[in-house]
Amino acid sequence: MIILIAFLFGSIVGSFLNVCIYRLPRGESVxxxxxxxxxxxxxxxAWDNIPILSFLxxxxxxxxxxxxxxxxxxxxEGLTGILFALTVAHYGPTALAASLLPFVAALVVIAFVDLDHQLIPNVITLPGIPLGLLAGLAVGGPPILDRILGALTGAGFLYLVLLYGGVLYGQDAMGEGDLNLMALVGAFLGWKAVAVTLLVGCLSGSLAGLTLIALRRLGRREHMPFGPFLALGALISLYWGDALVAWYAGHLR
Ligand SMILES: [Zn+2]
Incomplete structure (x- = not known):
């Protein structure tokens, strides 16, 4: 029941996120x-604006x-509904889950804005970073030091890739926006999740890039937005990060 409510709530929020995705990069009021x-x-x-149903x-x-x-x-709308439902299913109806819902919504907006405009809006990432750190004091989950370390390592790793990775990924494959996004992920999920996010983001991004090049849908020198893959990585580590880390640690023994 609570999961169904989370889905319905998420689809209503998703309807608002559609407005954000369209208007934020254009500098319009949401x-x-x-x-x-x-x-x-x-x-x-109003009655033609019911999430998913009106479209049908x-x-x-x-x-x-x-x-x-x-x-x-x-x-x-459906995606946001599913992600909200997954968050509540995984973390229960807790303050921690409630603190993660805005983060999940931010990831959805960031992924689609980056797809459309090859840009990650600072207006979402920059205020989100201190909010994520403060959540560590208020609602549990990763402790605040873990979150600070996550924000620093996330942004720091991409900074190094930005400095030296031109060889690997081509010129300006990544931008300042990706750095801020990783700091946001670290602030909400802590440093372990940052490692999982970067791993999944880089693997899925490379795979998608190579596939698109093979299908001749993307030129070798063309820019592919990295934000959607980092967002995917963050979502996977949000729901299955602990399981992945445990599985990996099990293989080290
Ligand atoms: Zn019309």
Whole structure:
């Protein structure tokens, strides 16, 4: 029941995240004005703005002009719902879970903004870092020193890659935004999760890059955003990090 509520709450938040993903990089307010159809400019009615359901009822078209609604909108709503449900399923209905939901929402916005614009908005990462560190004092989870160490190692590792990794990943494969994102991940999840995030992020990013190059969808010199892969790594370490670390430690023995 609580997991279903978390899903529904997440899909409503996801509806707001869609607005953030579109408006934040354009420097527009995320509060006003109300959402409009990009086709005909008519404001979207409240009852046509129910997450996922409205898209299905309207069969993916605007009620006024019949223009297709991007499938991205219900996808982000469903994804946020699933991630919120997973967070509550994993951490229980606790203060720790509540502190992680904004972090998960931030990861969704960062991943899609980076996909669209090859940029990670500082307006999300920079205020999030102190919030993550403070959560260590308030709600449990990784202790604050663990989080500080995580923020430093996350950003520090990418800084080294940025300095010396031009050889490995090509020119400006990563930017300052990725550094701030890793500091955010460290602040919320601690240093062990940073290691898992970097590992999963680099592996999945390289795999996706090589696949796209093989399919000739991406030129060798073209830029591929790294943020979505770091976000994926952070989510995997959020839900399965402990299991991965335990499995790895078991293999060391
Ligand atoms: Zn319309």
């Amino acid at each position: 509060v006003a004005p109300r959402s409009r159809c990009p086709g005909c400019g008519k404001p979207i009615r 009822i309207l069969r993916g078209r605007c009620r006024d002009c019949g223009q297709p609604i991007a499938w991205r909108y219900p996808l982000v």
